[in-house]
Amino acid sequence: MTGPKLCKEVPDVKVMVVGGGGREHAIIRKIKENPEVSEIYALPGNGGIARDAVCVPIGAKDIEGVVDFAVKNQIDYAVVAPDDPLVLGMVDALEAEGIPCFGPEKRAAIIEGSKAFSKELMRKYGIPTAAYRIFDNTAEALEYIDGAPLPTVVKADGLALGKGVIIASTREEARDAVRSIMQDKAFGKSGDKIVVEEYLEGPEVSVLSFTDGNTVVPMVSSMDHKRALDNDRGLNTGGMGTIAPNPFYTPEVAAECMEKIFLPTIRAMNAEGRTFKGCLYFGLMITKDGPKVIEYNCRFGDPETQVVLPLLKSDLLTIMRAVTDGKLADIDVRFSDEKAACVIMASKGYPLKYEKGFEITIPDDLYDKVYVAGAAQKDGKLVTSGGRVLGVTAVAGSLKSALNKAYEEVSRISFEGAFWRKDIGKRAIAVSEETV
Numbered sequence: 206m207t208g209p210k211l212c213k214e215v216p217d218v219k220v221m222v223v224g225g226g227g228r229e230h231a232i233i234r235k236i237k238e239n240p241e242v243s244e245i246y247a248l249p250g251n252g253g254i255a256r257d258a259v260c261v262p263i264g265a266k267d268i269e270g271v272v273d274f275a276v277k278n279q280i281d282y283a284v285v286a287p288d289d290p291l292v293l294g295m296v297d298a299l300e301a302e303g304i305p306c307f308g309p310e311k312r313a314a315i316i317e318g319s320k321a322f323s324k325e326l327m328r329k330y331g332i333p334t335a336a337y338r339i340f341d342n343t344a345e346a347l348e349y350i351d352g353a354p355l356p357t358v359v360k361a362d363g364l365a366l367g368k369g370v371i372i373a374s375t376r377e378e379a380r381d382a383v384r385s386i387m388q389d390k391a392f393g394k395s396g397d398k399i400v401v402e403e404y405l406e407g408p409e410v411s412v413l414s415f416t417d418g419n420t421v422v423p424m425v426s427s428m429d430h431k432r433a434l435d436n437d438r439g440l441n442t443g444g445m446g447t448i449a450p451n452p453f454y455t456p457e458v459a460a461e462c463m464e465k466i467f468l469p470t471i472r473a474m475n476a477e478g479r480t481f482k483g484c485l486y487f488g489l490m491i492t493k494d495g496p497k498v499i500e501y502n503c504r505f506g507d508p509e510t511q512v513v514l515p516l517l518k519s520d521l522l523t524i525m526r527a528v529t530d531g532k533l534a535d536i537d538v539r540f541s542d543e544k545a546a547c548v549i550m551a552s553k554g555y556p557l558k559y560e561k562g563f564e565i566t567i568p569d570d571l572y573d574k575v576y577v578a579g580a581a582q583k584d585g586k587l588v589t590s591g592g593r594v595l596g597v598t599a600v601a602g603s604l605k606s607a608l609n610k611a612y613e614e615v616s617r618i619s620f621e622g623a624f625w626r627k628d629i630g631k632r633a634i635a636v637s638e639e640t641v
């Protein structure tokens with residue numbers, strides 16, 4: 206073991222970004238702004254990212270393949286973006302080869318990798334969250350459900366592609382959720398344990414933050430739109446659109462979050478010997494009793510990143526390297542006062558079954574504005590290859606203008622079966638107008 210070296214100060218930096226969605230595209234575009242960067246590799250990237258980085262067909266979960274590539278190509282800095290490789294310990298494996306990384310080590314990534322862990326952490330350190338019980342035995346979970354208040358929330362302990370949370374409004378639904386996760390193993394080993402928790406009400410806010418384990422710097426807040434259809438109907442998805450900043454995240458709420466949630470979480474992880482370095486994502490609900498943690502993610506959110514990074518005025522690579530070197534307190538992290546909106550164009554059928562391979566038509570002037578999430582190159586053309594296909598982002602002086610711009614751009618892009626929500630930002634605009 207050589208341990209990670211300090212980040213190189215000279216130009217000619219070769220960066221590697223692990224992952225291949227819209228979030229990774231947004232990260233790559235931003236890193237590209239740094240003049241010291243000579244090459245960016247995306248592992249595996251995608252057909253659209255290929256315009257901005259060299260895509261290498263190595264899967265994001267292939268730790269051995271990624272490490273081998275990084276060593277052979279003398280990568281100076283690695284960004285591990287998705288949850289799976291972080292939870293599996295990719296950062297530890299890269300660091301063992303002396304490659305500086307952005308992203309938490311396995312010991313810290315557990316904050317997303319196990320909901321049972323994160324709930325126990327919050328209980329132990331008094332961080333506000335929904336009341337809960339943890340079960341590793343189906344019979345006991347079912348017995349508890351018989352007397353639990355409704356609605357009740359059933360969560361698989363481990364990673365489940367964002368699908369491991371069931372909000373049950375009847376006991377029968379709650380029992381079905383328990384059986385499906387624990388007995389039928391709908392999410393494999395992620396369902397060996399479950400968390401059953403209190404249902405919370407209030408607007409949701411996503412706050413991504415940079416942290417080096419000592420300093421925590423919240424980024425501009427955002428709002429995701431998780432359901433597939435307008436007016437929050439339909440199935441839960443990875444996210445159908447985002448806006449930033451989130452109008453529910455007032456300066457008062459932000460101050461309360463810093464004092465009661467952000468700093469206590471960083472300190473708690475240190476006290477547990479699990480110092481978190483990277484992007485810590487706080488999924489918050491602003492309840493009538495104050496902000497509470499719904500979930501932690503050990504990474505940038507997707508599609509939150511597609512509205513947060515376009516508003517970042519400081520250099521992303523500089524911030525990331527300061528995080529790695531434990532020097533975040535020494536640098537300035539600034540965001541624009543503008544507003545951003547991102548509309549996801551998805552494949553018909555998403556988040557369930559959908560067809561792939563349809564040609565995507567994007568006018569030339571928009572190519573460098575959209576983030577490509579699920580597309581491949583085929584015979585020199587860009588074709589759909591995923592459920593979420595494009596993230597169309599716009600920035601403007603007001604949220605209304607940003608949304609108008611994003612929707613105008615969406616109307617100029619086409620592929621067969623494209624669908625998108627028509628009401629991204631609607632609730633945010635209504636609230637902003639109320640509070641003006």
Ligand code: AMP
Pocket residue numbers: 335358367370372402403404405406409431488499500
């Ligand atoms: P998660 O994967 O933990 O973010 O959960 C997915 C979504 O389920 C969240 O964004 C919330 O909308 C909802 N959710 C999760 N936990 C709760 C809860 N305790 N009360 C109400 N809604 C919840």
Ligand code: GLY
Pocket residue numbers: 367429443444502505506507508509
């Ligand atoms: N958009 C939610 C997430 O990235 O988990």
